[in-house]
Amino acid sequence: MPDLAIQTIELGKTYRSHGGEDRAAVNGLTLEVRTGELFALLGPNGAGKSTTVGILTTRVRPTSGTAKITGCDVAADPVAVKQRIGVVTQHNTLDRQLTVMENLEFRGRYAGMTTRQARKRADELLEVFSLTDRAGALVQTLSGGLAQRVLIARAIVHRPDVLFLDEPTSGLDPQTRVNLWDILRSMRTEGQTILLTTHYLEEAENLCDRIGVIDHGKLLTTGTLAELKAAVGDETVLTFTFSGDTEELAGKAQHAEAVTSAEHEGAVLRLHTAEPERALEWTLQTASELRLPLQDVQILRPSLESVFLSLTGREYRE
Amino acid sequence: MTTVAIADEAVVRPRGGKAHAFVTLLARDLRVARRDLVSFSIRSIMQPALFVFVFAYVLPRLGSHGGASPFAASHPGGISFSTILVPGLIATSILVQGLMATTAPLMMELSYTREIEDRVLAPIPTWALSVEKIVAGAIQALLAGLLVFPFVLLIHAKGQAPTLDFSRWWLLVTVLLLASVFTSAFAMLLGMVIDPRKLSTIFAIIVVPMTMLGCVYYPWAQLSSIRWLQYVVLLNPLVYISEALRAALTPEIKYIHVWILLLVLCGGIALTVTIASRAFVRRVVD
DSSP: OOSEEEEEEEEEEEEOOSSSOOEEEEEEEEEEEETTOEEEEEOOTTSSHHHHHHHHTTSSOOSEEEEEETTEETTTOHHHHHHHEEEEOSSOOOOTTSBHHHHHHHHHHHTTOOHHHHHHHHHHHHHHTTOGGGTTSBGGGOOHHHHHHHHHHHHTTTOOSEEEEESTTTTOOHHHHHHHHHHHHHHHHTTOEEEEEESOHHHHHHHOSEEEEEETTEEEEEEOHHHHHHHTOSOEEEEEEESSOOHHHHHHHHHOTTEEEEEEETTEEEEEESOHHHHHHHHHHHHHHTTOOEEEEEEEOSSHHHHHHHHHSSOOOO | OOOOOTTOOSSOOOOOOHHHHHHHHHHHHHHHHHHTHHHHHHHHHHHHHHHHIIIIIIHHHHHHHHSOOTTSSOBGGGBOHHHHHHHHHHHHHHHHHHHHHHHHHHHIIIIISOTHHHHHTSSSOHHHHHHHHHHHHHHHHHHHHHHHHHHHHHOOOTTOOOOOOOTTHHHHHHHHHHHHHHHHHHHHHHHHHSOGGGHHHHIIIIIHHHHHTTTSSSOGGGGGGSHHHHHHGGGOHHHHHHHHHHHHHOTTSOOSOHHHHHHHHHHHHHHHHHHHHHHHHHHHOO
């Protein structure tokens, strides 16, 4: 298998609108996902995540650029790409006319397995996903969490090179979501290449080897969580609100050992620090010496949220 | 949760051909259809069977007592009404069940359930998926036509038996196959353009006029006494199916020239399959 599971170069999808302005859902997106990685495409709703996954899974035709799955071009050879991918779409697309078992069996057979191979593989997966007792159930009778498990099991019946999950946990209750995370983690351990999209920061932080931050159809940055945090600096931001002017305190803070930089505006003092505990202690002590009563303090530790804030200048909206 | 076993080497990674995927998709559709076999049969048989019961059995019997029935051997050369009905009712069955088998599930998959996204991911070209759906519908339409056969053949009053000629069996087989594919492709096209919420309206505005004006209950040649209608009904695909079945089964009744019929059916298939497949690809690939 090639080293790169997914490669896109300047990928674009523009929707022509009649009368109004054309809308670029994906806009010059260049991305590489290595074989064996669990990669998260993180962005707010409407950022272009689903369109990107749509192109990579041959369901959306790109209007510019190229995209390859394990070396196969999605536009030139969609059939070969379909053979190599497993997809969990945002909606429940289980075959409602078939049972749970048949859903898995037919997916394997579409991809070229014999009936026996497909049934054997389906049996294994039902066991692993704790679905064996539901094998004969019609999929309409399943709860949201169970249906999601069947969707994932079905997506890997034919051992795809790359598994795509488009917002796999949106709309699930917290417990079901955590269960899904366990499934994804164990798949990653076994070397399955996975690209998932999510608008939950914690999901990307908790699960993924690398994260790509996407907004307005553009990839803003990619890297491991540590790399992304390092890029914005591993500094905590402390924001204090006092009941008086903070000019004198800010002046002192500039020279304090634990503080990297300080800004102030009226009663608000903002400190950037690599040692938040020491900086907090220093501030409280100095403010008390200056008889400046504290009203509020906020601590923003380095996180994907601060990464997003520094990349876009906007608060992360889910 | 132990392992997901994706690294299990017991199964060789499949790399099936497109033909394999096509056949499997067809197998899936037929398995679903097989589950519905009882209600499918009832749907197929009920209307035509009752129709021949009333028009080929009840009314002629009433006529033989009252003496004024228009259905008792009223056609030229003593041809019974049931002889006219047999090809027409088989054609209607093929059309109606072709529509039911193709249009309704397609509408569901395209809109409400979006299941089509799953089928589209099977490793065949998207146009081939639409051809597969047409083939699956055609098989069911053909089956409906065959199911109706014994009923329209056997239900009739004494002396009202249909006079059928099976010597041109090769033409009959050809026409049945062409008619099934044509109606299924036509149904696919309808499924693409019609709003699913108006599914029941289809029957009122499409199926009813098509069957009433589809040369089901009268041969096309007899419409010569209403010239304008004779030309208008030529827009109705069912006319060609009914007439082609007449050409195959009841050659003594005057029918549209057989080569014209076959040409229209083949041309109709080429046109509807092409348009339906294109529309399908446009609809499911963004």
